[in-house]
Amino acid sequence: MTSPAWLESWSPDDGAQRVRDLFGRSFPAVGAPDGVWSAPGRVNLIGEHTDYNGGLALPTALPHRTYVALRRRDDDVVRLASAQAPGELWQTRLADVAPGAVTGWGAYVAGVAWALAKDGHDVSGFDAVVDSCVPFGAGLSSSAALECAVAVALDEVHQLGLAADDAGRAALVSACVRAENEVAGAPTGGMDQAASLRCTAGHALLVDSRPGLSALESGTPVPFDLEPARLTLLVVDTRAEHALVDGQYAERRASCERAASLLGVETLRDVAPEALEGALVALEPHDPDGVLRRRVRHVVTEIARTAQFVALVRDGRVTEVGPLMNASHASLRDDYEVSARELDLVVDSAVGAGALGARMTGGGFGGSAIALVRVEDVETVVTVVQAAFDDAGLTAPGFLLAPPSAPAL
Ligand code: GLA
Secondary structure: OOOOEEOOOOOHHHHHHHHHHHHHHHOOOOOOOOEEEEEEEEEEOOOOOOHHHOOEEOEEEEEEEEEEEEEEOOOOEEEEEEOOOOOOOEEEEHHHOOOOOOOOOHHHHHHHHHHHHHOOOOOOOEEEEEEEOOOOOOOOOHHHHHHHHHHHHHHHHOOOOHHHOHHHHHHHHHHHHHHHHHHOOOOOOOHHHHHHHHOOOOEEEEEEOOOOOOHHHHEEEEEOOOHHHOEEEEEEEOOOOOOOOOHHHHHHHHHHHHHHHHHOOOOHHHOOHHHHHHHHHHHHHHOOOOHHHHHHHHHHHHHHHHHHHHHHHHOOOHHHOHHHHHHHHHHHHHOOOOOOHHHHHHHHHHHHOOOOEEEEEOOOOOOEEEEEEEHHHHHHHHHHHHHHHHHOOOOOOEEEEOOOOOOOO
16 A cells, blocks of 8 residues: 555745746736735535535635735736646636636636626736645635635735725625636535635634624634644545536535425524424425435534534533534435545544544535544554555545634735
8 A cells, every 4th residue: 555645735935936936937028926815725624515504614724725926907807827727828808707708717716806896896907826735626625715815815906905804804705605606606605715714723613604694793713723632633535526516516505495495494594403303394295205304404403513513612522523523424425415435435434443523524525524533543544544445446545634724815
């Protein structure tokens, strides 16, 4: 067996240097960029597929970040280059950006400028380059990291002042979500952008997506320091392809919206845990195959687990959250049906090797899983997971450690 592949993060200086160099090579005629900005990917500790149901989620920011070097232009042209697409120049005019009108990775970037303009901000064109150590397609929010790095860059070069405080950051979150939903066409829920813009080092962010909440109510920092408990958060990138623009995610969201409408509530958040059994009975006549009831059961129990997880963490009892993680995974696998063979294998083998708890993280259908592991057990867990993949004939997974890190800046 080969040695485990650790997916290291870059130092801020290294990331900045990479994009400064790339900017010089990509746009030699325009001079230096106005600056360098960056934004993290995320892992979600618990609260999966709850955000678009008005529910709770608990992400932390990764040390892995997407870096952007950007220079404002006087016209409305947007030109983009990426280290991940060598030799290609993505180009548009802001006047041509609209839902359905732009495609490819540039839509996530131009979409942010479009959304800020829709919010009434005066945004001009720009030249920008991108490089990233957020594993791509690993369910660790590489697209949100891209949007959020661009959002803080545009905020600064246009002196919007939004990134300066948490309420302004919440406004940037909304712009990034609109970019992703409306311009890039991925019907995601907003947890990723909230994590990338509003998480802080040493903390998780309790994201409350209940409609109508104020910025302050929608994101609450929760101190999350695993060191005193001698624990660490291990992330395993299964390297199984994961895509959100495909039909499965949208189908889950549509089922939840249908169930909410049948139950006469705005979102499934309005179904309290004690009302779950009654809701399931009410859905029965409309749900011959039981799919809607399974989806609802996942969402309602997952929101409750998230609240319990936060209560334990706040109470200094982080060593007790493992069973909640395992239950979350089982619910995503059996009721929400968004896991994958590779994710189940990580969870089963990590728990078998001594992890306190483990679960898939993010949208699912591939992507990454997390495991809460005693520091002294990390090596064993990594070896056991890697061996399980090897035995199953699967591509070797990637590993990374996820201390709660800084937001977009
Ligand atoms: C993806 C989406 C998020 C959220 C998660 C599942 O990451 O972008 O909005 O719905 O899936 O929790």
